[in-house]
Structure formats: structure tokens, C-alpha cells
Amino acid sequence: xxxxxxxxxxxxxxxxxxxxxxxxxxxxxxxxxxxxxxxxxxxxxxxxxxxxxxxxxxxxxxxxxxxxxxxxxxxxxxxxxxxxxxxxxxxxxxxxxxxxxxxxxxxxxxxxxxxxxxxxxxxxxxxxxxxxxxxxxxxxxxxxxxxxxxxxxxxxxxxxxxxxxxxxxxxxxxxxxxxxxxxxxxxxxxxxxxxxxxxxxxxxxxxxxxxxxxxxxxxxxxxxxxxxxxxxxxxxxxxxxxxxxxxxxxxxxxxxxxxxxxxxxxxxxxxxxxxxxxxxxxxxxxxxxxxxxxxxxxxxxxxxxxxxxxxxxxxxxxxxxxxxxxxxxxxxxxxxxxxxxxxxxxxxxxxxxxxxxxxxxxxxxxxxxxxxxxxxxxxxxxxxxxx
Numbered sequence: 180x181x182x183x184x185x186x187x188x189x190x191x192x193x194x195x196x197x198x199x200x201x202x203x204x205x206x207x208x209x210x211x212x213x214x215x216x217x218x219x220x221x222x223x224x225x226x227x228x229x230x231x232x233x234x235x236x237x238x239x240x241x242x243x244x245x246x247x248x249x250x251x252x253x254x255x256x257x258x259x260x261x262x263x264x265x266x267x268x269x270x271x272x273x274x275x276x277x278x279x280x281x282x283x284x285x286x287x288x289x290x291x292x293x294x295x296x297x298x299x300x301x302x303x304x305x306x307x308x309x310x311x312x313x314x315x316x317x318x319x320x321x322x323x324x325x326x327x328x329x330x331x332x333x334x335x336x337x338x339x340x341x342x343x344x345x346x347x348x349x350x351x352x353x354x355x356x357x358x359x360x361x362x363x364x365x366x367x368x369x370x371x372x373x374x375x376x377x378x379x380x381x382x383x384x385x386x387x388x389x390x391x392x393x394x395x396x397x398x399x400x401x402x403x404x405x406x407x408x409x410x411x412x413x414x415x416x417x418x419x420x421x422x423x424x425x426x427x428x429x430x431x432x433x434x435x436x437x438x439x440x441x442x443x444x445x446x447x448x449x450x451x452x453x454x455x456x457x458x459x460x461x462x463x464x465x466x467x468x469x470x471x472x473x474x475x476x477x478x479x480x481x482x483x484x485x486x487x488x489x490x491x492x493x494x495x496x497x498x499x500x501x502x503x504x505x506x507x508x509x510x511x512x513x514x515x516x517x518x519x520x521x522x523x524x525x526x527x528x529x530x531x532x533x534x535x536x537x538x539x540x541x542x543x544x545x546x547x548x549x550x551x552x553x554x555x556x557x558x559x560x561x562x563x564x565x566x
Contacts, residue, residue, distance in 0.1 A: 183359060187214060187354070188323045189213070192326060196280065197226050198361060198365065199362070200334065200366065201252050202226065202367050203228060203252070203254070204216070204231070205231045205233050205243055205255050206256050207236050210286070210350075215256040215284075237264050237268065239261075240265040242255075244275075250374075253279050254282070257283060258284050258285065259283070259300050259303070260288065262300065262303065263303065266308035271395040272343050273314075276342065277343070280345075283300060283348070288300075292518070292519070295518075296350035296492065297492050298439070298492035300347065301468065304469070312411070314469055316343070316344045316345070316467070316469060317347050317468040318333060319465060319468050320348055320440070321441065323355070324359045325466075327362065328362065330346050340413050341379075342413065342417075347440070349440055349442075421467055422471065423465075423467045427462045427463075428450065428459070428461035429461035429484075433484065433535065434487070434531060436449075436514075437465070437487060438489070438490040438491060439465045439466075442490055443490075449525075453532075456528070458531070458535070459483075461480075461484075463478075468497075471503075475504070479509070485538060486538055487509045489515075491513075493517060
């Protein structure tokens with residue numbers, strides 16, 4: 180039997196990266212992901228790699244750019260406002276088709292916001308703050324084990340597609356502890372083997388091949404269009420091959436939740452509570468936020484489902500993708516909290532019943548008012564006092 184270890188989320192992320200063969204880490208401290216660079220500062224040198232604490236998040240992504248261009252298996256990590264600062268460098272890496280893994284441990288915003296868990300970076304990571312046409316691949320684990328597995332495989336996906344990969348978790352997963360199985364160590368690539376594995380890398384040609392060039396500046400508009408059309412097919416392939424999700428209890432469901440990350444675990448508990456009250460609810464849990472798993476919505480039971488409800492810690496950023504995937508087939512609703520506030524299973528239960536009741540009366544609300552949230556919290560407080 181494989182032995183499990185009890186690890187804190189952020190430390191587990193760093194362990195998975197090293198086990199996957201990552202040997203260059205560049206980062207800057209920001210809550211709630213500080214344990215990632217802290218762990219890397221102790222352990223990366225022991226693994227034969229390099230750790231650099233950069234002077235800012237802009238410097239971090241620029242260092243990743245350089246290491247990736249040289250063929251290194253490299254990573255950075257940050258939290259919401261830090262990821263915002265990395266957008267220009269990320270766009271340049273997309274244009275140069277450079278692989279890397281970025282861990283975003285999300286917190287409340289906009290701006291500096293709070294240090295509490297949130298999921299309001301959805302638009303940032305799926306639409307990007309970088310300019311031009313391009314995508315990053317975005318994974319959304321719901322547990323520490325799943326985060327480790329996604330990071331472990333994320334480096335291979337980044338190399339295969341020559342594209343940045345973001346592992347998007349929230350502060351709750353980063354700060355909590357769970358038992359995990361540490362994946363086996365992959366042999367890191369030797370420097371002399373990089374030209375064979377990554378023939379595009381800037382390793383020095385030594386008169387043995389045509390000189391490599393990585394360029395994100397294409398002033399001739401026709402050349403820029405040709406360059407974009409050259410790398411775009413990999414995104415179409417990614418939509419076919421990488422979109423991933425988990426379905427739960429869709430058959431016979433009256434309503435279907437769509438939820439990701441730690442919030443999906445709260446929603447799962449709410450589903451069990453609703454079942455005890457005679458309300459059957461299923462769930463689609465996207466494991467990838469980009470590409471978004473549109474095909475998952477084909478599994479919804481047309482005979483029984485009345486409504487799709489996005490359950491998330493934002494003002495409905497994922498709801499837009501839910502509506503697109505739903506294509507107007509079912510009414511959609513939103514159950515949410517923002518700013519670092521966490522949803523409670525009992526609150527999800529109450530708001531689900533309210534949405535279904537409103538639907539029967541011909542009322543469909545796609546977001547909750549402050550008054551509705553306050554009343555729901557008040558009811559929850561009363562229940563806790565009664566206990």
C-alpha cells in the first residue's frame with residue numbers, strides 16, 4: 180500500500196514541481212502562497228536546481244521567460260495581484276511559444292484586496308490580461324492531491340504544446356493540509372540533451388545547426404498574422420483533447436450545479452443536504468477552466484433538469500462560460516460570495532430552493548442582491564446559535 184504524507188497545500192505544490200523535474204523557480208513573496216517560494220528556497224538547491232527570489236512579479240515572469248527560452252523546466256507562483264503584474268511577460272511567452280507552469284493561489288480583489296480565498300481571477304486566467312490572440316491552459320484542482328497531480332502533469336503538457344500552463348487554486352487549498360501520495364520523481368533533463376528534446380531552445384548553435392531565434396516583435400502585419408495562424412491550431416487541438424471535468428448525480432437531477440475548486444466541495448455537501456429534503460441536484464465540476472468543458476453539458480438529463488446554477492466565489496465570472504456552454508437550453512442562476520467570503524452548505528441549500536421557487540413563479544435571477552446574501556447569512560447564524 181502506498182504511504183501517504185500529510186502536507187500543506189502550498190508545500191505540496193512545490194514538492195510536485197520538483198518531483199516533475201522542475202529545476203528553475205523564480206518568485207516573489209505574496210500571501211497566501213508564501214510557503215511555495217519558502218519551500219523552494221530550501222529544497223531546490225538540494226535537487227540540483229536554481230531558486231531566485233526576484234525583486235517583483237514582473238521580474239519573476241521575465242526570469243521564467245529567459246529560463247524557458249533556454250530549454251529549462253521552470254515555474255513561478257504568485258497570488259491574484261501578482262499574477263496581474265505578470266500579464267505582459269505571459270503574452271510574450273505565448274507569442275514565443277515558451278512552456279512554463281504558473282501557480283496562482285487566488286485571493287480577494289480587485290486590486291490588492293484581501294488575503295482571504297476567492298475565485299475572482301476567473302476572467303484574468305481564462306481571458307488573460309495580455310494583449311493579442313492566445314490562451315494559457317488553466318487547471319482548477321479541488322484538492323491538494325489533485326493539485327499535485329495537475330502540476331506534475333502540467334509541465335509535460337506545457338512542453339508538448341509549447342505554452343504556459345496555470346494551476347488555479349484558491350487560498351483555502353493553499354493553506355489547508357491533507358494526506359497525499361507524492362508522485363514518483365521524474366529524471367530532470369540534462370543540459371546536453373536539451374537540443375534534442377527542445378530543438379527550438381536557445382542553447383547556442385556551435386555551427387552545428389541553423390541559429391535559433393525567439394521573437395515576440397513582428398512589425399510587419401502580414402508576418403504577425405502568419406505567426407499567429409501558425410500556432411493557433413494547437414488551441415483547437417487543446418479544446419478537443421485537454422478539456423476535463425467530473426460529473427456527479429446528473430441523472431434525474433432537478434437542478435445542476437457548476438462549480439470548481441474548493442467551492443465544489445462545499446456544493447457537494449449542499450447536494451447531500453438537498454437530497455434529504457427531496458430535492459435532487461447534480462453537479463458538473465470543471466477541472467479545466469480553459470479549455471472550458473462544454474461537452475460536459477451534453478450529459479445533463481433533459482427529462483428532469485429545470486435549471487443550471489453556477490456556484491462560485493465571484494460575481495458570476497464563470498457564469499458567462501456556463502451560459503455559452505448551455506446555449507440557452509436551460510435557465511441559469513448564480514449562487515455566489517465575493518471578497519474572500521466563503522459559501523456555507525446551508526446557504527447554498529437555501530438559495531437553491533429560492534432559485535427553483537422563483538423559477539416556478541416565472542422569476543429568474545442570475546445574481547443575488549446584498550440584501551438576499553445578508554438574509555441568508557442571518558438565517559445561517561440563527562441555525563448555528565440554535566445548535
